[in-house]
Amino acid sequence: MTADLPRPAFTEAAPLVSGRPQWRALQRHHDEIGGRHLRELFTTESSRGERYTAEGAGLYLDYSKQRITAETLGLLQDLAVACGLPGRIEAMFRGERINVTEKRAVLHTALRAPADEPIRVGGKDVSPEVHAVLEHMAAFCERVRGGQWTGHGGKPIRNVVNIGIGGSDLGPVMAYEALRHYSRRDLQFRFISNVDGTDFAEAVRDLDAAETLFVICSKTFTTLETLTNAHAARRWCIEALGDEKAVAKHFVAVSTNDQEVVKFGIDTKNMFGFWDWVGGRYSMDSAIGLSTMLAIGPENFRAMLAGFHAMDEHFRNAPLERNLPVLLGLLAVWNNNFLGAETLAVLPYEQYLKRFPAYLQQLTMESNGKHVTLDGRTVDYATSAIYWGEPGTNGQHSFYQLIHQGTRLIPCDFIGFCQPLNPLGQQHDLLMANLFAQSEALAFGKTAEEVHAEGTAAALVPHRTFEGNRPSNTILAEKLTPETLGALVALYEHSVFVQGVIWNIDSFDQWGVELGKALATRTAAELAAKDEPQLSHDSSTNTLIRRYRRLRHSGA
Ligand code: G6Q
Numbered sequence: 001m002t003a004d005l006p007r008p009a010f011t012e013a014a015p016l017v018s019g020r021p022q023w024r025a026l027q028r029h030h031d032e033i034g035g036r037h038l039r040e041l042f043t044t045e046s047s048r049g050e051r052y053t054a055e056g057a058g059l060y061l062d063y064s065k066q067r068i069t070a071e072t073l074g075l076l077q078d079l080a081v082a083c084g085l086p087g088r089i090e091a092m093f094r095g096e097r098i099n100v101t102e103k104r105a106v107l108h109t110a111l112r113a114p115a116d117e118p119i120r121v122g123g124k125d126v127s128p129e130v131h132a133v134l135e136h137m138a139a140f141c142e143r144v145r146g147g148q149w150t151g152h153g154g155k156p157i158r159n160v161v162n163i164g165i166g167g168s169d170l171g172p173v174m175a176y177e178a179l180r181h182y183s184r185r186d187l188q189f190r191f192i193s194n195v196d197g198t199d200f201a202e203a204v205r206d207l208d209a210a211e212t213l214f215v216i217c218s219k220t221f222t223t224l225e226t227l228t229n230a231h232a233a234r235r236w237c238i239e240a241l242g243d244e245k246a247v248a249k250h251f252v253a254v255s256t257n258d259q260e261v262v263k264f265g266i267d268t269k270n271m272f273g274f275w276d277w278v279g280g281r282y283s284m285d286s287a288i289g290l291s292t293m294l295a296i297g298p299e300n301f302r303a304m305l306a307g308f309h310a311m312d313e314h315f316r317n318a319p320l321e322r323n324l325p326v327l328l329g330l331l332a333v334w335n336n337n338f339l340g341a342e343t344l345a346v347l348p349y350e351q352y353l354k355r356f357p358a359y360l361q362q363l364t365m366e367s368n369g370k371h372v373t374l375d376g377r378t379v380d381y382a383t384s385a386i387y388w389g390e391p392g393t394n395g396q397h398s399f400y401q402l403i404h405q406g407t408r409l410i411p412c413d414f415i416g417f418c419q420p421l422n423p424l425g426q427q428h429d430l431l432m433a434n435l436f437a438q439s440e441a442l443a444f445g446k447t448a449e450e451v452h453a454e455g456t457a458a459a460l461v462p463h464r465t466f467e468g469n470r471p472s473n474t475i476l477a478e479k480l481t482p483e484t485l486g487a488l489v490a491l492y493e494h495s496v497f498v499q500g501v502i503w504n505i506d507s508f509d510q511w512g513v514e515l516g517k518a519l520a521t522r523t524a525a526e527l528a529a530k531d532e533p534q535l536s537h538d539s540s541t542n543t544l545i546r547r548y549r550r551l552r553h554s555g556a
Contacts, residue, residue, distance in 0.1 A: 153210045
């Protein structure tokens with residue numbers, strides 16, 4: 001579909017970003033201000049808390065607790081301009097083939113654009129197709145939710161099981177959990193991703209097949225884990241319902257590969273399509289979100305898309321210095337490449353966002369875990385930080401110790417909401433008090449003098465001293481709604497893109513994932529072989545395979 005698109009000009013050899021004068025200017029600037037403590041920065045500039053903030057699409061970003069000055073921001077923006085960020089943003093929105101190694105456009109933004117906005121890919125307006133799929137999804141969801149879509153024996157659907165992995169799982173699970181407050185409580189949702197039979201067995205063990213709908217999500221419809229689980233589900237369903245014809249009523253597919261879907265036995269009228277210009281990890285707002293729509297309904301799903309779109313518009317139009325994804329991305333570059341932070345903790349103070357860090361891990365690390373530039377040269381600077389995290393306040397009773405007093409610098413993104421979805425006494429105030437107190441303590445710490453003045457025994461003073469100067473962002477929104485979730489996800493999607501542009505890497509391919517898919521197939525054949533196979537791996541792998549083959553049935 002995208003073969004006729006021209007190769008974008010930015011793929012021509014550009015200097016490594018570390019060789020750009022703007023990068024060197026940032027290094028010099030770091031030498032000058034790197035040692036300044038946030039305590040000092042807040043004293044010399046007492047209005048930081050108002051100044052270093054930005055708003056867009058219902059999200060408020062406070063980045064005043066980052067180790068930056070106005071000069072840092074100016075230099076980071078100069079770097080962004082030198083790397084051609086404004087033009088690259090436009091190139092993405094215009095549908096240029098910015099995924100250069102796969103020669104594909106990157107147009108997840110088209111999934112949430114209004115119906116009357118034409119979006120061209122290779123000269124063709126894709127908007128009508130996008131909205132036709134949305135209509136198809138909505139009609140199907142209404143039938144399932146309204147009880148008109150019935151199972152093979154005529155019972156309404158009560159259980160929805162999403163089978164998919166990676167981008168075809170993490171987005172749907174995260175969105176389901178995040179928007180559970182808005183979901184139909186008389187429908188149960190389960191997600192199967194792992195090829196480990198336990199995942200399947202535990203997900204279906206208490207389900208009545210007659211009331212269960214499987215949504216098989218796979219862009220390629222060739223992924224080993226998903227197809228294996230889908231076939232297990234097919235057998236489970238036919239065995240329980242005693243009829244092959246049951247498949248038609250209990251399976252639907254989300255894919256770009258109609259041939260494989262038909263081969264599996266699913267009628268294409270029960271297939272929801274998407275396009276090669278939607279990357280797996282950028283697909284939760286495509287038909288891959290069918291389980292989300294089944295849970296929250298078409299109207300809420302559309303509200304989520306509107307939130308995504310609001311952030312897209314903000315990203316495309318807001319000036320760099322007030323642009324949330326640009327700021328988030330440039331601050332990540334500053335912390336990573338100049339302050340030397342290797343990881344970034346994402347800390348949502350919202351129980352419904354419990355799977356958000358896991359979702360972000362794929363989005364950030366699969367996108368920017370790259371070591372060569374667009375034209376194939378090895379980088380001499382760090383690319384993606386390691387993203388991790390847990391919902392607050394649980395993390396406080398576990399790994400926050402290392403953030404406060406360990407030897408590593410771990411920037412944090414705190415995420416909170418002003419209004420609770422489940423008000424319970426003063427609990428929301430307590431939750432948010434923890435968020436504000438943590439970011440404050442991380443920034444300002446507690447000096448030895450302060451600890452001493454509290455009457456602490458001298459020997460304990462070093463142990464009870466907090467160096468502080470740990471940078472953080474705080475993202476605040478009014479309330480967790482479908483719109484806010486869309487805006488939040490789009491914020492991180494675009495921030496990942498901004499970082500990828502600075503590092504001049506392809507944020508939209510995933511050759512490491514493809515490698516895993518190929519390697520497992522070869523080894524699986526060796527494990528399945530009836531006779532002892534001729535192994536030609538290294539001695540460790542050969543011995544492990546032989547030992548596994550010998551022992552696998554011994555306890556049975
Ligand atoms: C995402 C990756 C990867 C992909 C899975 C599942 O960007 O490409 O995580 O989503 O490997 O692939 P399928 O959807 O094709 O089964």
